[in-house]
Amino acid sequence: MNEPRKLEVLRAIVEDYVHYREPVGSKALVERHRLGVSSATIRNDMAALEDEGLIVAPHTSAGRVPTDKGYRVFVDQLAAVRPLSSAEKHAIQSLLEGADDLDDVLERTVRLLSHLTNQVAVVQYPQLGRARVRHVEAVGLAPRQVLLVLIADSGTVEQRVVTLGEDLDHDRLAVLRQSFLAATAGKPVSQVGANVAATMDSLLPEDRPVAAELAAGLAALAAASREERIVTAGTAYLARSNSDFLLSISPVLEALEEQVVLLRLLSEMASDARGVAVAIGHETAADSLAETSVVATGYGRDDAKIGILGPTRMDYPATMAAVRAVARYLSKILAGS
Amino acid sequence: MNEPRKLEVLRAIVEDYVHYREPVGSKALVERHRLGVSSATIRNDMAALEDEGLIVAPHTSAGRVPTDKGYRVFVDQLAAVRPLSSAEKHAIQSLLEGADDLDDVLERTVRLLSHLTNQVAVVQYPQLGRARVRHVEAVGLAPRQVLLVLIADSGTVEQRVVTLGEDLDHDRLAVLRQSFLAATAGKPVSQVGANVAATMDSLLPEDRPVAAELAAGLAALAAASREERIVTAGTAYLARSNSDFLLSISPVLEALEEQVVLLRLLSEMASDARGVAVAIGHETAADSLAETSVVATGYGRDDAKIGILGPTRMDYPATMAAVRAVARYLSKILAGS
DNA sequence: CTTAGCACTCTCTCTACCCAAGTGCTAGAT
DNA sequence: ATCTAGCACTTGGGTAGAGAGAGTGCTAAG
Numbered sequence: 001m002n003e004p005r006k007l008e009v010l011r012a013i014v015e016d017y018v019h020y021r022e023p024v025g026s027k028a029l030v031e032r033h034r035l036g037v038s039s040a041t042i043r044n045d046m047a048a049l050e051d052e053g054l055i056v057a058p059h060t061s062a063g064r065v066p067t068d069k070g071y072r073v074f075v076d077q078l079a080a081v082r083p084l085s086s087a088e089k090h091a092i093q094s095l096l097e098g099a100d101d102l103d104d105v106l107e108r109t110v111r112l113l114s115h116l117t118n119q120v121a122v123v124q125y126p127q128l129g130r131a132r133v134r135h136v137e138a139v140g141l142a143p144r145q146v147l148l149v150l151i152a153d154s155g156t157v158e159q160r161v162v163t164l165g166e167d168l169d170h171d172r173l174a175v176l177r178q179s180f181l182a183a184t185a186g187k188p189v190s191q192v193g194a195n196v197a198a199t200m201d202s203l204l205p206e207d208r209p210v211a212a213e214l215a216a217g218l219a220a221l222a223a224a225s226r227e228e229r230i231v232t233a234g235t236a237y238l239a240r241s242n243s244d245f246l247l248s249i250s251p252v253l254e255a256l257e258e259q260v261v262l263l264r265l266l267s268e269m270a271s272d273a274r275g276v277a278v279a280i281g282h283e284t285a286a287d288s289l290a291e292t293s294v295v296a297t298g299y300g301r302d303d304a305k306i307g308i309l310g311p312t313r314m315d316y317p318a319t320m321a322a323v324r325a326v327a328r329y330l331s332k333i334l335a336g337s
Numbered sequence: 338m339n340e341p342r343k344l345e346v347l348r349a350i351v352e353d354y355v356h357y358r359e360p361v362g363s364k365a366l367v368e369r370h371r372l373g374v375s376s377a378t379i380r381n382d383m384a385a386l387e388d389e390g391l392i393v394a395p396h397t398s399a400g401r402v403p404t405d406k407g408y409r410v411f412v413d414q415l416a417a418v419r420p421l422s423s424a425e426k427h428a429i430q431s432l433l434e435g436a437d438d439l440d441d442v443l444e445r446t447v448r449l450l451s452h453l454t455n456q457v458a459v460v461q462y463p464q465l466g467r468a469r470v471r472h473v474e475a476v477g478l479a480p481r482q483v484l485l486v487l488i489a490d491s492g493t494v495e496q497r498v499v500t501l502g503e504d505l506d507h508d509r510l511a512v513l514r515q516s517f518l519a520a521t522a523g524k525p526v527s528q529v530g531a532n533v534a535a536t537m538d539s540l541l542p543e544d545r546p547v548a549a550e551l552a553a554g555l556a557a558l559a560a561a562s563r564e565e566r567i568v569t570a571g572t573a574y575l576a577r578s579n580s581d582f583l584l585s586i587s588p589v590l591e592a593l594e595e596q597v598v599l600l601r602l603l604s605e606m607a608s609d610a611r612g613v614a615v616a617i618g619h620e621t622a623a624d625s626l627a628e629t630s631v632v633a634t635g636y637g638r639d640d641a642k643i644g645i646l647g648p649t650r651m652d653y654p655a656t657m658a659a660v661r662a663v664a665r666y667l668s669k670i671l672a673g674s
Numbered sequence: 675c676t677t678a679g680c681a682c683t684c685t686c687t688c689t690a691c692c693c694a695a696g697t698g699c700t701a702g703a704t
Numbered sequence: 705a706t707c708t709a710g711c712a713c714t715t716g717g718g719t720a721g722a723g724a725g726a727g728t729g730c731t732a733a734g
Contacts, residue, residue: 002675025727038677043728061684061727101497101561137476137484147474149496151484159486159494160438224438233594235572239587250576257570339706362696375708380697398696398715 002045008035009045010054011078014066018315023063068281071293071312075278079317084325088116092329099333102126102155106231109306109330114234116322119241119310120256122296124266125229126154126304126334133184133192138177138214143167146214150221152189154302155334158225162217168210176211179203180218189226193219230259230266241311251288252309261286266305271297276320281312295319299327300334339382345372346382347391348415351403355652360400405618408630408649412615416654421662425453429666436670439463439492443568446643446667451571453659456578456647457593459633461603462566463491463641463671470521470529475514475551480504483551487558489526491639492671495562499554505547513548516540517555526563530556565600569593578648588625589646598623603642608634612664613657618649632656636664637671 012033016024026042029035035042046064049055054070057063066074084092095112099105106123114121131152139147144167149159183199184192196215203211235256238249255261265284269277279294293314296307306327308319349370353361363379366372372379383401386392391407394400403411421429432449436442443460451458468489476484481504486496520536521529533552540548572593575586592598602621606614616631630651633644643664645656 023727027727039727040677040679041675044676047729057728059684061682061725063727100557135476135478135484137474139472139474139476139486141472141488147472147486147488147494149476149484149486151478151498155498157484157496157498159496161488161492161494220437235594236587236590239576239590250573253573253576257572360696364696376696377698377708377710378706381707384698394697396715398694398713400696 005035005037006045006048007073007078008033009042010049010066010070011074013046013049013055013064014071014074014078017065018313021313023058023065025063028063066313068283068312071280071316072283075280075316075320076272079320081274081276081320081324082317084321088322089325092116092326096329096333102334105330105333107233109326110231110233113306113308113322113326114237116326117308117310117319118234119237119308119314119319120232120234120252121306121308122230122232122256122262122266123306123330124263124304125231126152126156126300127226127228127302130302131156131189132186133189136177136181136184136218138173138180140168140170140173143169146173146217148214148217148221150189150192150218150225152225154300156225158221160217160221160224162213164210164213166210172207172210176203176207176214179211180214184218189222192222228259228263230256230262232256237310248291252292255286255288256309261288265289265294266296266307269294269296269305269307274320274324276324277307278316278320295323297323297327299331306330342372342374343382343385344410344415345370346379347386347403347407347411350383350386350392350401351408351411351415354402355650358650360395360402362400365400403650405620405649408617408653409620412617412653412657413609416657418611418613418658418661419654421658425659426662429453429663433666433670439494439671442667442670444570446663447568447570450643450645450659450663451574453663454645454647454656455571456574456645456651456656457569457571457589458643458645459570459593459599459603460568460643460667461600461641462568463489463493463637464563464565464639467639468493468526469523470526473514473518473521473555475510475517477505477507477510480506483510483554485551485554485558487526487529487555487562489562491637493562495558497554497558497561499550501547501550503547509544509547513540513544513551516548517551521555526559529559565596567593567596567599567603574647585628589629592623592625593646598625602626602631603633603644606631606633606642606644611657611661613661614644615653615657632660634660634664636668643667 012029013024016032026039026046029042030039053067054073055064055066058065092112095108099108110121110123131154134153135151137149141147144164145161146164147159147161149157151157179199180196183195187195196218200208200211235253238252265279265286269279271277276295276297281293282290284292284294291312292309293312294307294309296305299306307323349366350361353369363376363383366379367376390404391410392401392403395402429449432445436445447458447460468491471490472488474486478484481501482498483501484496484498488494516536517533520532524532533555537545537548572590575589602616602623606616608614613632613634618630619627621629621631628649629646630649631644631646633642636643644660
């Protein structure tokens with residue numbers, strides 16, 4: 001048995017199946033690829049590939065279709081990430097440069113990635129777990145209303161208005177603000193609650209009740225800001241590509257809305273040497289995504305994830321290239337601002 | 338011709354079609370409803386209804402299906418908004434009470450409405466067009482970095498960090514902040530740009546360049562905050578209900594993502610005497626929503642919209658009841674905070 | 675190890691056919 | 705004037721069978 005050719009056959013099957021969207025047989029294979037051998041030989045190779053669990057035949061007299069495992073081998077051993085065209089690079093650059101806000105940047109990015117791949121794109125907000133507090137602000141709006149603002153060095157800003165049980169004048173608020181700021185600035189967002197609570201003892205006794213209210217608000221803010229979020233774009237592509245078996249799109253839409261499953265999955269994905277992570281079909285370990293593959297990578301300083309979701313039968317090289325390129329531009333933009 | 342009975346037949350057709358999801362014939366009609374006449378009579382009525390364009394037959398030997406116009410007559414003349422069960426009311430109340438943030442309230446609300454109706458729910462952020470400025474804040478983060486915050490009386494908060502071309506110490510910033518606040522507080526968000534620009538003359542000449550930078554940031558903030566947004570939930574229901582003809586779900590998903598079409602539509606919908614607005618099929622005046630109906634109503638002080646999207650073949654009475662009830666609870670919650 | 679040939683197995687498509695559901699119309703009953 | 709009963713007619717959907725096409729596995733020879 002000719003091992004290199006066998007892999008070549010696998011590659012050809014994957015590429016043809018992605019392209020034509022139907023099971024591919026031995027005859028079609030020799031016609032479309034210069035394999036240099038006859039269809040009978042290919043049949044032997046295919047039988048071997050099937051024994052190894054890399055391809056399956058939907059029924060006796062149909063061609064073969066790659067299994068999740070087959071795609072895995074293809075991605076790991078056979079796929080070269082193909083670089084983007086310069087037109088695409090140009091589009092990325094010009095689209096991302098017009099953005100200002102973090103929200104705006106992520107929104108544009110995810111739309112861009114979706115259009116580039118014709119698939120569903122997702123981007124995770126920079127995780128505040130590792131982020132540090134850049135600034136804490138408390139602004140009196142009314143005698144009993146204070147706006148709390150928490151700014152992290154990842155660029156995210158969280159704010160909330162809290163209503164107090166007693167009046168608080170400007171000077172007292174200034175003292176508390178200063179104390180909170182000193183206790184948290186430069187320290188991890190995840191420790192805001194503890195750090196703020198620790199300042200209580202140093203305050204005037206009469207300030208403590210109101211300070212506790214503010215501290216609680218600030219802690220809630222830190223907790224809320226650590227809550228992970230995902231922004232999505234291109235869900236309409238789901239309905240188009242999977243036009244045949246649309247049963248599977250409902251669970252995917254659910255997963256996108258629930259976010260929890262997806263966040264766990266993204267956080268578990270580790271990029272390989274090429275800088276991209278791929279989870280294929282059942283590898284996602286989520287029933288709702290059993291027929292879906294996820295191609296993702298990290299971006300920015302805290303390695304938040306960006307990626308796309310699509311059918312297992314997707315163009316992995318192109319998708320991987322797009323994800324990697326967009327992630328790089330995104331990192332650059334975020335570092336620059 | 339018996340006019341009241343004819344309308345009764347229309348009601349029966351709509352109800353049966355919504356229930357059984359297939360064209361309804363004269364015989365089935367007399368079996369399922371106590372109309373007191375024979376199927377032949379019903380056939381005459383149906384022929385009349387078809388002449389009026391209220392129902393159509395997909396083909397010669399099938400039953401009849403309501404047209405958009407038929408649904409319109411049903412909704413206007415025949416549908417009584419049926420009140421929610423006390424269990425549903427209870428669910429609404431308890432779910433909404435746990436929320437704090439405006440974001441959180443809207444998020445919970447839209448999910449709730451989606452679950453209640455098994456359809457896609459949308460809620461528009463309170464429109465800042467009519468909102469007034471409650472507070473403006475400018476916080477120095479670094480010598481050349483200032484956090485601008487704009488708070489509207491609708492509860493929305495917008496913020497952004499701007500980087501300046503020159504250093505700005507705390508005292509000068511305080512002066513500028515005070516001046517901006519005085520110029521905008523209590524006035525419409527839509528006029529922030531103009532009001533801020535008008536303060537320039539009263540400032541010290543050396544402050545003007547940096548003040549202009551801040552003013553531009555503030556104006557941008559006001560503009561951004563006036564940008565309308567929609568939050569969505571329950572897109573997975575789309576794939577389930579329309580399981581037959583899923584061609585139509587892709588454009589709907591697009592409309593949900595684009596938002597522009599939907600925002601225009603929502604703003605044009607005016608609630609009727611029952612407090613709910615309904616746009617049926619082509620009435621939405623959007624190709625992508627030609628097979629979709631929208632049931633919406635206003636909430637809160639500035640009449641932002643909340644509603645659901647679903648197939649024209651939907652249970653209008655139940656949906657209208659759910660939308661109205663949820664909108665009322667939402668208004669109550671927002672007024673209370 | 676590869677190739678050619680061949681028998682075999684399925685799926686898919688097409689046709690023919692019938693059945694059930696539904697309609698419109700006419701003539702009679704109320 | 706309406707309603708009803710009956711009936712002929714239309715049509716989509718379902719079933720059964722034939723055939724084509726595609727693809728496979730196996731065997732025997734190069």
